[in-house]
Amino acid sequence: MKAIIVLLLVPFVSAQTFHWGPCPSPMLQPDFELNRYIGKWYEIEKLPASFERGKCIEANYMLRPDKTIQVLNVQTYKGKVRTAEGTAVVRDIRYPAKLGVSFSYFTPYAPYWVLSTDYNSMALVYSCTDILRLFHVDYAWILSRTRTLPAETVYHAKEILSREKIDVSKMTPTDQQGCGVPV
Template sequence: MRFLPRLLFAGAVLALAGCNPAEVYPVGNANVPQPKKSVELNRYLGKWFEQARYEASFQKDCEGVTAEYTLKRDGNVRVVNTCRQGAVNSVSRSAEATAKMVEGSNGSKLKVTFVWPFEGDYWVLDRADDYSWSIVGEPSGRNLWLLTRSSRVSDRQYATLVKQAASLGYDVSLLRRTQQ
């Protein structure tokens, strides 16, 4: 009987997959580039603050968004994404996942699982040499995140991140700045 709820959930996900997400969430980059640099996992671990993103249903009305990555005993990564619904001072909600490095990607590509057996791509497309910022996307070009180690950045720092995303081929007019 435990199989039935999983089967129903899988059926619901497949039914939703028939919807056309391009109508709501357009492709912001039809030619997503391969990641520019390798990623040293131990340097990437820790807390990241979202400065901007392409809007997605799973992040609707999220502010004060953070992602925290910690190493698990099995070598995979524990992911905890946190959002404050509607305002930076509102109640937070979190989602936990497990990420696995993609072989041959020099640490720049991960497969993330929030609900087994479904995986999502997480590509570190570019990052600062000192790991103070990263630009994250995935192959469809519908998702993009600008992340920093600091909760707040200057307008100049933000403009630099946006310019870097544009240089990777992203339509930066689709970015939604996150309140931190």
């Protein structure tokens, strides 16, 4: 029965990165400070994600009065600027780097874990969802406060992800060229 369920689910994750077995448990950013993380981040590289196919991808985080975080993702796809607005929350105050994010009132919060950041130039973010503990779908992002990062910084970021048992072999660079005026 499990094999049939897996076969039925595979087409839904084909544009994602999936691996057999449960999600890894990577280390999180120690002493994460949300207020320092808030602001604009540009996507430098990522694992494939069906919802991110464009260029000039950026994420903007703003703290709301109710202590939730407004998430505004922006990308240019087929010549048009497209946005997605969501909400992020700190799900457990003991683990402030383990956020949940949702882009619809009807969907549960997906993991958004900040694994590493210096707050000023680079951040590593990871998300993973187990499917019946048989396999997992994961996402990883290398983010920057600027549209580019030096190659050695990207290399170091991938080393950190790899040490945490996150497969970076399918990571692809995000096109940040010709982006015009930032949103």
